[in-house]
Amino acid sequence: METTPSLLLIFLSFLAFAASDVTPDVTYSSRLIHRFSNEAMLLRVPRNDHGIRWPERKNLEYYELLVNSDFQRQKMKLGSKYNLVFPSQGSKTTSFGNDFGWLHYTWIDIGTPNVSFLVALDVGSDLLWVPCDCVQCAPLSASYYSSLDRDLSEYRPSGSSSSRHIPCSHQLCDSSPNCKSSKQQCPYTIDYYTENTSSSGLLVEDILHLASVGDHTLNTSVQASVIIGCGMKQSGGYLDGVAPDGLMGLGPGEISVPSVLAKAGLIRNSFSMCFDEEDSGRIYFGDKGPPTQQSTHFLPSDGKYETYIVGVDSCCIGNSCLKQTGFSAVVDSGTSFTFLPNSVYESIAKEFDRRINATITSYPGYPWKYCYKSSSQELPKVPHLKLVFPFNNSFVVLNPVFVVYGIQGVSGFCLAIQPMEGDVGTIGQNFMTGYRMVFDREKMKLGWSSSNCQDLADGKRMSLSPDGTPVNPLPANEQQSTPGGRAVAPAVAGRAPPSKPSAAAPTRPQQFIYLPLLPLLVLLHVVISSFPLDTGTITHG
Numbered sequence: 213m214e215t216t217p218s219l220l221l222i223f224l225s226f227l228a229f230a231a232s233d234v235t236p237d238v239t240y241s242s243r244l245i246h247r248f249s250n251e252a253m254l255l256r257v258p259r260n261d262h263g264i265r266w267p268e269r270k271n272l273e274y275y276e277l278l279v280n281s282d283f284q285r286q287k288m289k290l291g292s293k294y295n296l297v298f299p300s301q302g303s304k305t306t307s308f309g310n311d312f313g314w315l316h317y318t319w320i321d322i323g324t325p326n327v328s329f330l331v332a333l334d335v336g337s338d339l340l341w342v343p344c345d346c347v348q349c350a351p352l353s354a355s356y357y358s359s360l361d362r363d364l365s366e367y368r369p370s371g372s373s374s375s376r377h378i379p380c381s382h383q384l385c386d387s388s389p390n391c392k393s394s395k396q397q398c399p400y401t402i403d404y405y406t407e408n409t410s411s412s413g414l415l416v417e418d419i420l421h422l423a424s425v426g427d428h429t430l431n432t433s434v435q436a437s438v439i440i441g442c443g444m445k446q447s448g449g450y451l452d453g454v455a456p457d458g459l460m461g462l463g464p465g466e467i468s469v470p471s472v473l474a475k476a477g478l479i480r481n482s483f484s485m486c487f488d489e490e491d492s493g494r495i496y497f498g499d500k501g502p503p504t505q506q507s508t509h510f511l512p513s514d515g516k517y518e519t520y521i522v523g524v525d526s527c528c529i530g531n532s533c534l535k536q537t538g539f540s541a542v543v544d545s546g547t548s549f550t551f552l553p554n555s556v557y558e559s560i561a562k563e564f565d566r567r568i569n570a571t572i573t574s575y576p577g578y579p580w581k582y583c584y585k586s587s588s589q590e591l592p593k594v595p596h597l598k599l600v601f602p603f604n605n606s607f608v609v610l611n612p613v614f615v616v617y618g619i620q621g622v623s624g625f626c627l628a629i630q631p632m633e634g635d636v637g638t639i640g641q642n643f644m645t646g647y648r649m650v651f652d653r654e655k656m657k658l659g660w661s662s663s664n665c666q667d668l669a670d671g672k673r674m675s676l677s678p679d680g681t682p683v684n685p686l687p688a689n690e691q692q693s694t695p696g697g698r699a700v701a702p703a704v705a706g707r708a709p710p711s712k713p714s715a716a717a718p719t720r721p722q723q724f725i726y727l728p729l730l731p732l733l734v735l736l737h738v739v740i741s742s743f744p745l746d747t748g749t750i751t752h753g
């Protein structure tokens with residue numbers, strides 16, 4: 213089946229990928245290995261279709277069973293209090309297009325009395341930070357941004373009766389080695405991959421206001437104590453339109469909001485994000501996805517699960533599956549457009565080009581090479597792109613192209629994939645459009661199912677915003693009509709690279725091509741935030 217022209221009217225989001233914040237001990241598998249026991253076997257729930265078979269040790273199925281039985285144990289003891297939990301102002305997320313760097317945002321309430329923040333959602337990093345006791349923050353006045361009808365806020369821990377300092381002695385204080393005393397308030401710095409882009413300040417603990425729906429309950433308000441970066445000083449992209457009001461890291465690290473909520477027993481250790489074709493979406497903590505979803509295991513890097521990495525076996529364009537197109541990729545909502553390893557990119561782009569019935573063209577200022585002329589009346593059929601995962605799971609990219617608008621409407625489109633060095637790509641938000649993506653940290657699996665992102669907390673379809681009007685009233689084409697503008701310039705976020713490649717770095721001859729490898733290194737090694745001592749940062753050059 214080919215995608216229909218209407219699907220070409222996609223939303224997209226800007227690329228700003230952030231590698232995750234490291235917390236030690238996120239090695240789920242090793243934690244679970246010693247839980248393998250007869251007891252675990254007894255807890256396994258029999259399936260009625262097949263006989264029960266305990267798998268051979270150390271294969272994927274084995275780990276999956278371990279995780280499942282581990283979870284069943286925990287559930288017997290604790291249970292999770294709520295089925296689904298979402299921000300108190302609703303589960304809806306919005307992309308404001310070019311104005312806010314194409315990322316998805318949601319409103320969250322923090323503190324007592326509560327203050328609202330419009331935070332960017334980033335599964336590629338861990339920390340939730342907001343502008344706070346500002347020394348250097350992005351402008352917060354609504355008049356500075358075209359999409360906002362209210363001013364953004366600044367957080368003041370001293371003004372919130374529920375805020376607490378996180379001391380250097382706290383288990384989640386990564387920078388404790390640099391503290392003068394253990395009682396000192398824990399500082400943090402995160403350097404993202406975009407040059408000179410960082411957030412730094414002090415860690416605090418405060419209340420995040422959430423709402424929940426249970427199996428038989430209506431909305432209940434839920435208050436959870438979370439760790440928040442009081443972002444006193446931002447730089448680079450964060451002063452320039454990306455995440456002016458903070459960022460919520462949703463990575464696997466212990467400090468991330470989904471991790472904290474699961475640890476507190478409020479939800480199961482999973483969350484979902486759904487991105488629809490009209491710049492809006494949903495986020496639900498605790499969501500495990502529908503039973504019919506497809507899925508694939510997360511892969512460790514360097515033995516650790518610090519970002520959400522998956523392994524693609526091969527890629528298919530239309531009905532032809534291409535040889536030698538396997539790769540691993542970080543799944544990242546904080547990256548707007550997908551990057552694939554060079555050789556995979558070439559195979560896909562050539563096959564795509566072969567199958568498209570349109571004249572190739574180029575759009576200066578756009579980052580994509582395979583662009584075609586078109587008109588509003590007749591967008592040619594775009595062959596679909598399918599990613600094939602192990603065990604016959606497949607992911608059909610509903611819309612692999614970016615439609616380019618001129619003064620008179622559609623002027624063409626581009627295959628919205630960029631090549632990159634190394635063999636770990638990044639599956640960005642444009643590939644996830646039309647799907648409910650489940651980041652299941654219990655099963656260590658990514659799940660997906662096609663979805664129009666309806667409200668799971670409500671039986672009936674809810675309106676787009678509390679007052680019934682779309683939060684982002686701009687038609688999709690207006691948001692995209694910024695040829696050559698910042699919209700498509702590849703601003704990159706991500707953590708600053710480590711000073712030296714570690715064992716997990718590719719050992720192929722290309723290794724000396726250091727610069728283009730940086731994204732890969734960042735993704736693979738994910739430096740602990742900014743200790744001047746241990747990251748001989750090489751970005752100054």
Ligand SMILES: *[C@@H]1O[C@H](CO)[C@@H](O)[C@H](O)[C@H]1NC(C)=O
Pocket residue numbers: 300301302303423430431667669670671674
């Ligand atoms: C629950 O609250 C959310 C946001 O506050 C709202 O969108 C949703 O409709 C509510 N659901 C019910 C069943 O009240």
Ligand SMILES: *[C@@H]1O[C@H](CO)[C@@H](O)[C@H](O)[C@H]1NC(C)=O
Pocket residue numbers: 300321325326421422433
């Ligand atoms: C936030 O504060 C306002 C008024 O200060 C209150 O009406 C609202 O219910 C609060 N929201 C939450 C989630 O506590």
Ligand SMILES: *[C@@H]1O[C@H](CO)[C@@H](O)[C@H](O)[C@H]1NC(C)=O
Pocket residue numbers: 407408
């Ligand atoms: C980053 O900061 C350095 C030193 O302040 C400066 O020389 C460089 O031009 C900056 N890079 C960008 C992209 O702003």
Ligand SMILES: *[C@@H]1O[C@H](CO)[C@@H](O)[C@H](O)[C@H]1NC(C)=O
Pocket residue numbers: 569
């Ligand atoms: C390609 O497009 C042209 C003009 O739009 C059309 O006449 C032709 O039939 C198309 N060919 C295929 C193979 O679709």
Ligand SMILES: *[C@@H]1O[C@H](CO)[C@@H](O)[C@H](O)[C@H]1NC(C)=O
Pocket residue numbers: 604
């Ligand atoms: C994978 O799925 C396809 C279509 O559903 C089916 O034809 C094929 O036999 C399956 N392959 C395996 C190995 O299960």
